Amino acid sequence: MELIIEPDYKMNTNDQLNRIFNAGSIAVVGASSDQRKFGYMTLNSLIQGGFEGPIYPINPKADEVLGLKCYPSVSDVPGNIDLVSVIVPARFVPEVIREAGAKGAAGAVVHSGGFSEAGNQELEDQLLSAARECGMRILGPNIQGINYIPNKMCCMFLPVIKTRGPLTVITQSGTVTTALTEWPDQEGLGISAAVNLGNQMDLCESDYLDFFAQDPETRVIVMYLEGVKDGSRLFKTLRRTTTIKPVVILKAGRTSVGKRSAASHTGSLASNYDVFASACRQCGAYIAHDLEETYDAAKALACMRSPRGNRLLSVSTSGGAGILAGDHAEQFGLAMPLLSEEAIKGIRDNGAPPLANLSNPLDMVTLAADHFEQVIQVADRYDPADVILLNLGDPVEGAVALAEKLSRQLTASFAVTYFAGGEEEQLGQLAMHKRGIAVFKTPERAVRGIGAAVWYAAYRRKRNLQQGGIQ
C-alpha cells in the first residue's frame, strides 16, 4: 500500500482513527519475554485478547517472543503494518515512528513515558514532527494503551478485557481505566473500547469523542478527565456528541480552588471544577461525582429506554428495599407519585397478592415471580410512572426471565435492583446484564443511575432532539 501524506491532517482524524482501531496488523516494538516488563504484558494482552491479524514482536535481541517470530526492527517486518505499539525508551521513539511510517502505519500507541510529563518537551516535539513527517497519529505518549473489542485488539498492558458491550471508556488515568473496564467485565455488561489519553500530544479527548460518537458499537461514552487543553473545542464537541449518544464525565479536582483574584464575588466563587461541571451539563454531558456513580450512570444510560419523565414506581419484595429507593428519589430528581384509585383497583382485581401494599413504593410481600409479572403488567397500563424499578431484596426464583419479559413488554422504562439474594442474585445479575438490562446492587445506586437517564432524557426533550443512542 502506498503511503499518502495528508497535509491537512485534522481533516482526516476520523478516518485515521478508524484505521487505527480497526488495524489488521500490529508491531509491538520493545516486545519482551520478561514477564515483569510492559513489553511482555502488552504483547501478551494482544494475544490473550484474541487479535486475529498478524502480530510482529520487535526486539533485536530475540528470535521469538511468546511463540511469535521476532524481528530486529520495524523495517524488517515483511508486510505492511497498520499500528505500532511502542514500549522502548523515550529517546528511541521518534526513529521508531519514522520506520513505522515507512511501513504505512496509520498510528502509534506510545506507551513509553519520559516526554513532556517528565519535563522533556524537546523530545516530545521531535516525536510530533516525526509523526507529522509521515502522516501518522500518536496515541499518548505515556499511556496504558487502548482496547477495541470489536477488533479484539487489547493493545494495553492491562487489564485484558474481552466482554463486548455498550460502554466506551476514555480516561486520563490508568487505574481509572482498569476500574471502569473491569466492573462491566465482571458484571457481564461489557465494553466496546477503552482509551488512555496520556500526554495528548497529538490526539486529544475531543478527537476520541468525535470518533466514538460515530462508532456503532458504543452506546455510552464514559470519560474521566483531570484537565483539558482546549476547553472551547471540548465544549463544541460534547454538544455535538450528546445529540448522538450519552456522555458521562467524572472530573477530578473537585476540591482544588481556582486561582482567581477576589476583585469580584463572582471571581471568588468560580472554582475551576464548578465552571467545568456547569459547562458539561450545558452540553448535555452527565456529571458524576465519584467512580461508582460514573459506572451506574453509564449502565443506566446504556441499558434503559429513554424515560419520558421523572416519575418512578418501585415494586419490591420487601418494605425496606422500597423505602430506601424512596429516600433517594428526590435527591436525584425523581418523583414517586402515589398510584391512582383506578390503578389500585385494577391491580387489586387482577391478581395482587393479598398482603401487598398497593402504594408507591409498592410492597408485594411475596417472592413469587409470576405475581410480580402480573402486578407490574397491570400497573403499567395505568401509566403510573415513567420508570418502573423492579426492586428485589431477596433471592427470587425466575428473576431473570421476569426481568427480561418486563424489559421487553413495559411501556415505561425499566431497571432492576437485586440485592440480599445470595448466589441466586449474583448469577441473576450476570444473566440480566448479558441481556442488556440495567441491574444495580442497591436501591440507592439504582435510583442514582435512573436519575442520570432521566436527566439526559430531559436535556434532549427540552431541546427537541430526536431519540439518539439510547433506544
Place this chain on the structure above:
Amino acid sequence: MNIATRQMMEEPAAIQLIQKYGLKYPDHCWVTSAEEAAEFAAASNDPIVLKIISPQVIHKSDAGGVITGIVGAETAARQFREMIEKVKRTTPGAEIKGALACRQAEPGLELIIGGLRDSVFGPTVMFGLGGIFTEVFKDVTFRIAPLDRIDAEEMLDEIKGRILLDGYRGQPAVDRNALAEALLAVGNIMLAEDDVEELDLNPVRVYPAGLLVLDARVIKKY
C-alpha cells in the same frame, strides 16, 4: 491577572453599561455636594440610598460608604456630609468623587448574577441566591456564553435554593422570565464587551414582576 492590571469601573459608568443591555437599575443621580443630595431626596417619593464613589473604596459598606432609608432633603444633606467624613476616616487618602444617590428599592428576594472569563471555557455567567446562600453555601451555578433561553431556565432550576424562587412560606413566586432575561443579558455583555474581565450584579432584587440591579461592579482590563 492581578489587581494591578485591572480596574474597577466607577458605578455610574457600570450602570450605564448594564442598562445598554436592558438591565434595570433604580432612578439615580451622581451627586457631588450635600445640596445636590438634598435636591435628589426632595424630588423622590421614596426613601433614598447614598453610596460613596471612590476608586480606592472597594467594599463600600465596610468603609461606611453606604447609607439607606434616607427621607427628606435635610437628612440627605446631613447624611451626605457624615458619610464623606466617615469614609475619609476609614480609608485615609481615598479620592472621593461624590456619591450615587438612588431611589431605595422595595424589599424582595436577593440574588447574585455574575460574569467572568474562565481560563478553560471563556466568557461565563454565574447565578446564585444572594447573601449567606452564596457566601456560606456557595449555592451558585454557571453557564458558558452564549447561553440560550433553555440554559438560563436550567440555571434557575439547578441551584439548591430554587424553592425560594417559586415562593416559600407565603411569599409570591418571582418573575422567572425577568431572571432568565437578565442571565442572557449578562451573557451578551461578556461576549460583546471584550474588556470586561469580571462583573458582579450583587444584589439583584427580583419581584413577582420584574427585577432591579441594586449594585453593579464591573472589573475591566487596562
